[in-house]
């Protein structure tokens with residue numbers, strides 16, 4: 020008997036299967052004191068894929084995402100994005116290259132409005148600073164501001180948060196704050212977005228909405244997605260490919276229907292009581 024949910028037919032990737040990888044992670048290892056969080060993990064993500072990372076608690080999923088975003092520097096190995104070695108780059112430099120992210124725990128400015136939180140997301144795209152802004156207020160800076168507002172409004176429309184655009188972020192429900200955080204991350208118009216447990220703490224309806232936004236981001240906006248998620252129904256339904264970590268090592272990688280049948284994956288999950296219940300509760304596609 021499988022503890023994992025049934026899967027529907029595999030999702031085809033819009034880009035050619037043979038496309039050069041957008042992200043190439045080559046044998047990265049990461050240690051914290053004596054703890055081996057990651058051991059020689061390698062994988063590639065192709066343009067326009069939804070690539071999910073799953074595994075029991077403490078398997079190294081967030082550590083891996085932090086290595087890709089630049090928050091952690093792996094002790095060994097190499098990370099290339101769009102063919103450029105980014106291993107030594109800081110998070111904001113990777114952000115400029117087109118890597119965006121959301122966090123496992125919400126990281127919004129709670130005292131600010133939804134609109135301002137999303138505008139913060141676009142901040143690094145602003146070309147005009149205080150001085151050029153003062154000199155060219157009638158021209159460039161004002162036009163740039165209008166452009167940013169238009170882009171932000173497009174995101175607000177897309178994520179259906181028009182009704183809360185003026186609300187103070189901290190007053191919103193958890194599900195809505197997660198959606199605002201996604202809005203802020205996509206405001207950067209990243210080519211690759213890293214989502215750390217986007218459905219955590221959500222009710223079924225909120226999860227269904229979030230799954231739809233992720234699919235639309237991928238299919239309509241062409242964004243490549245790397246997602247960590249514990250809800251296996253969602254993972255199996257939205258992912259093109261899945262990588263499984265256990266104790267910091269990659270134990271499997273492939274299409275959802277192959278992962279679900281993989282004996283190593285079943286063993287890893289059956290060996291983890293907490294994950295077992297999460298997986299068993301996942302009622303299939305979101």
Ligand SMILES: Nc1ncnc2c1ncn2[C@@H]1O[C@H](COP(=O)(O)OP(=O)(O)OP(=O)(O)O)[C@@H](O)[C@H]1O
Pocket residue numbers: 051054055056074075076077078079080081082083
């Ligand atoms: N900043 C840190 N300092 C010390 N140890 C850490 C740190 N971050 C992660 N670890 C350790 O690295 C290992 C992997 O943790 P990580 O959070 O990456 O796992 P995870 O798969 O994301 O877990 P979860 O599903 O519970 O979020 C764990 O043993 C964890 O305790």
